Amino acid sequence: MSYFDEMGAEDDLRDPYETYSAWLRQQDNEALIRKHHDAERVFRRTGITFAVYGQDEAEERLIPFDIVPRIISAREWRRLSQGIEQRVVAINAFLEDIYSKQEIIRAGVLPESIIAGNAAFLPEMMNFRPPQGVYTHIIGTDIVRTGPDKFYVLEDNARTPSGVSYMLENRSAMIRLFPELFRANRIKNVENYPDLLRQSLESVAPPACSGKPTVAVLTPGIYNSAYFEHAFLADNMGVDLVEGSDLQVSGGRICMRTTQGMKPIDVIYRRVDDAFLDPLTFNPDSMLGVPGIMDVYRNGGITIANAPGTGIADDKALYTYMPDIVKFYTGSKPLLENVPTWRCVEKDSLAHVLDNLQDLVVKEVHGSGGYGMLIGPTATKEEREAFAAKLRKHPENYIAQPTLSLSTCPVFTEQGLAPRHVDLRPFVLMGGDKVRIVPGGLTRVALKEGSLVVNSSQGGGTKDTWVLNDD
Amino acid sequence: MLLGRTASGLYWLFRYIERAENVARIVDAGSHVALTGDADRSDVWPSVLRSAGVDSVFPGDVDHATEAEVADFLLRNRKENSSSVLSCIDLARSNGRMVRTALTREVWESLNEAWMTMNASLSGPIDLDELVERLEEIKRQTAQIRGAFFGTMMRDDRYSFCRLGTYSERLDNTARIMDVKYYVLLPSSSWVGTPLDNHQWRSILRSVSAHRSFTSVYGTEFKSSLIAEFLILDRTMPRSLTFCAAGLDRTLGYLAEHYSQSQPCDEAAHEMLLKLRTQKMDEIFEMGLHDFLQEMIRQNSGLSMQIATDYNFS
Numbered sequence: 001m002s003y004f005d006e007m008g009a010e011d012d013l014r015d016p017y018e019t020y021s022a023w024l025r026q027q028d029n030e031a032l033i034r035k036h037h038d039a040e041r042v043f044r045r046t047g048i049t050f051a052v053y054g055q056d057e058a059e060e061r062l063i064p065f066d067i068v069p070r071i072i073s074a075r076e077w078r079r080l081s082q083g084i085e086q087r088v089v090a091i092n093a094f095l096e097d098i099y100s101k102q103e104i105i106r107a108g109v110l111p112e113s114i115i116a117g118n119a120a121f122l123p124e125m126m127n128f129r130p131p132q133g134v135y136t137h138i139i140g141t142d143i144v145r146t147g148p149d150k151f152y153v154l155e156d157n158a159r160t161p162s163g164v165s166y167m168l169e170n171r172s173a174m175i176r177l178f179p180e181l182f183r184a185n186r187i188k189n190v191e192n193y194p195d196l197l198r199q200s201l202e203s204v205a206p207p208a209c210s211g212k213p214t215v216a217v218l219t220p221g222i223y224n225s226a227y228f229e230h231a232f233l234a235d236n237m238g239v240d241l242v243e244g245s246d247l248q249v250s251g252g253r254i255c256m257r258t259t260q261g262m263k264p265i266d267v268i269y270r271r272v273d274d275a276f277l278d279p280l281t282f283n284p285d286s287m288l289g290v291p292g293i294m295d296v297y298r299n300g301g302i303t304i305a306n307a308p309g310t311g312i313a314d315d316k317a318l319y320t321y322m323p324d325i326v327k328f329y330t331g332s333k334p335l336l337e338n339v340p341t342w343r344c345v346e347k348d349s350l351a352h353v354l355d356n357l358q359d360l361v362v363k364e365v366h367g368s369g370g371y372g373m374l375i376g377p378t379a380t381k382e383e384r385e386a387f388a389a390k391l392r393k394h395p396e397n398y399i400a401q402p403t404l405s406l407s408t409c410p411v412f413t414e415q416g417l418a419p420r421h422v423d424l425r426p427f428v429l430m431g432g433d434k435v436r437i438v439p440g441g442l443t444r445v446a447l448k449e450g451s452l453v454v455n456s457s458q459g460g461g462t463k464d465t466w467v468l469n470d471d
Numbered sequence: 472m473l474l475g476r477t478a479s480g481l482y483w484l485f486r487y488i489e490r491a492e493n494v495a496r497i498v499d500a501g502s503h504v505a506l507t508g509d510a511d512r513s514d515v516w517p518s519v520l521r522s523a524g525v526d527s528v529f530p531g532d533v534d535h536a537t538e539a540e541v542a543d544f545l546l547r548n549r550k551e552n553s554s555s556v557l558s559c560i561d562l563a564r565s566n567g568r569m570v571r572t573a574l575t576r577e578v579w580e581s582l583n584e585a586w587m588t589m590n591a592s593l594s595g596p597i598d599l600d601e602l603v604e605r606l607e608e609i610k611r612q613t614a615q616i617r618g619a620f621f622g623t624m625m626r627d628d629r630y631s632f633c634r635l636g637t638y639s640e641r642l643d644n645t646a647r648i649m650d651v652k653y654y655v656l657l658p659s660s661s662w663v664g665t666p667l668d669n670h671q672w673r674s675i676l677r678s679v680s681a682h683r684s685f686t687s688v689y690g691t692e693f694k695s696s697l698i699a700e701f702l703i704l705d706r707t708m709p710r711s712l713t714f715c716a717a718g719l720d721r722t723l724g725y726l727a728e729h730y731s732q733s734q735p736c737d738e739a740a741h742e743m744l745l746k747l748r749t750q751k752m753d754e755i756f757e758m759g760l761h762d763f764l765q766e767m768i769r770q771n772s773g774l775s776m777q778i779a780t781d782y783n784f785s
Contacts, residue, residue, distance in 0.1 A: 047583040231571035259782040
């Protein structure tokens with residue numbers, strides 16, 4: 001199998017990499033090895049770590065950082081960002097519709113079965129319009145590339161996408177390690193993301209807010225795997241980082257307990273899943289949320305970002321309908337393609353999937369993080385057979401996709417550069433006023449040779465992502 | 472304005488850093504006394520355990536505790552000693568993680584680095600030849616946190632809660648160290664200087680890093696009652712009870728000003744300071760040094776609880 005190389009061959013470099021390559025050729029390998037180790041020290045000192053559940057030996061781990069940037073031209077970025085914006089606008093319109101008139105079902109574009117019995121669909125959200133009609137305040141769209149002009153959307157993370165702190169820390173590490181590169185290249189700035197996030201959140205204040213909105217980040221606490229990011233974002237936005245135990249309902253508002261008594265919050269950027277948000281409405285055992293927040297929300301006392309119930313939009317069962325959804329709400333053809341997908345619940349598709357298991361990636365509809373999946377080409381015969389049995393038993397739980405020949409980008413190894421597969425997660429902010437997309441995103445890279453799994457929980461690393469100002 | 476939990480986290484973060492440092496000082500004093508002088512020093516290490524206030528949780532025989540056992544217990548033991556240096560730095564860091572947004576990047580990074588450094592250097596049994604170097608390193612790391620703190624934090628309510636934690640812990644520590652050996656500080660023990668008492672008072676002064684400053688104030692006349700006076704009433708020695716009480720009083724005053732509202736804890740702190748400022752050393756000896764120190768410890772811990780109530784700690 002051949003892969004599209006983002007950098008291009010040595011004698012046939014792709015344009016965005018020219019300046020970087022010229023610089024790289026002049027570098028001494030020993031010096032690069034030193035930088036490579038410096039980078040790790042920088043990250044350890046910052047405390048930018050994530051917890052991996054079920055790994056006793058290390059409570060905290062670093063996501064490996066690679067010192068070779070992933071570079072995107074202004075032209076490529078324009079195309080991508082237009083496609084992404086179209087898609088998130090459609091997703092938001094879909095959510096507004098699915099939680100009110102459900103015209104998309106009436107029009108026969110989506111089968112009713114897609115929401116009936118789907119745990120990601122929250123009946124509690126029916127006939128309630130969040131402030132400014134915004135559901136998905138923050139979306140992380142996972143994009144993969146297979147050719148110069150071939151971009152696919154792999155996933156729309158519409159719940160609480162994480163990773164943006166790595167985008168920002170990677171950039172500041174690169175500036176620290178290689179200042180000369182930032183003088184030689186014109187790279188679009190990503191550092192104002194926290195300001196944009198705050199502006200975006202302030203633009204969706206609830207009716208009860210008077211004056212300048214008070215924003216807070218809600219975290220499950222220091223043992224959550226993404227705690228670093230929660231603290232990072234609160235810190236950089238200059239807002240409070242709260243836990244459920246700091247909050248209570250008082251006078252129809254959500255208030256935080258402060259050194260000066262109770263103070264109301266207007267917009268809460270919650271990094272707590274729907275199920276744990278309100279023990280009175282959802283999981284009654286939750287200690288992470290705020291009892292009664294859903295009532296306050298529905299009465300206009302607070303804005304919750306992202307809105308509860310947005311999970312229905314990034315459910316894998318719905319993914320296959322995304323091109324139709326984009327068309328239905330925007331009236332135009334999707335600018336970004338979906339990966340061709342078989343719904344195993346359909347009889348013909350299941351047969352095809354079972355026959356071609358060695359070439360396909362099979363994913364669980366409600367799973368995440370690459371755990372409940374089968375990667376046909378790298379699985380053993382036994383693994384495939386075991387998975388086939390699961391498939392036959394519950395075909396409705398699975399979708400299948402061809403193994404995409406994900407593009408590669410070189411990573412630094414002590415033996416020199418080596419190609420590894422990458423994806424890209426740009427972060428999109430939807431406010432009451434407009435959509436904001438920071439030029440860049442998080443490039444995740446499968447560090448194991450040949451591996452296509454970029455998840456950090458499965459040995460993936462990250463790279464700084466440059467969008468050039470080159471036109 | 473801060474979350475009550477944040478105020479509490481800042482307060483405890485700095486209490487634990489102070490405690491880690493104090494434990495290192497106590498071990499350092501023990502080690503110094505054990506290495507100098509020619510008399511029998513077998514009672515040094517039991518006394519170190521008592522000064523650190525952990526003799527009741529020490530798993531071995533306190534009276535026959537050795538240097539290696541005590542150093543290990545005070546610096547490394549996380550399981551049985553919640554006040555060991557490693558326990559303290561763990562707790563300091565998890566409080567720091569919790570209040571990450573209230574700290575400057577420099578403070579957080581120096582705290583994180585202290586945690587990494589100590590975890591690495593105290594990961595295995597301590598080589599006694601390197602004990603002094605280990606202790607120096609602990610003091611260096613905590614000093615770096617303090618340096619970042621003073622150099623980069625805004626002088627607002629966050630800063631004040633950190634300072635309160637430091638002063639509360641330090642006052643408690645000095646009072647306890649004195650109380651463990653109050654009998655050598657009584658005037659009736661007359662001139663200190665006999666071989667037996669000599670190392671006792673030296674270790675007290677060293678435990679609060681005051682051996683040099685004492686001579687600079689009082690000269691070389693090492694009278695036990697003067698040592699007590701220095702550690703209790705001196706207004707310039709940064710570990711004396713009066714200095715710490717003044718710090719608490721002043722800091723609570725800043726908070727009241729910052730929030731334009733005074734609290735019951737302000738009154739309590741002021742009362743404690745007033746008592747220290749007006750009392751004479753002979754009155755304290757008359758009342759009983761041990762009783763006086765016990766009362767200070769009680770009053771200080773009452774004040775901590777009042778601060779927690781008034782400022783919604785949780």
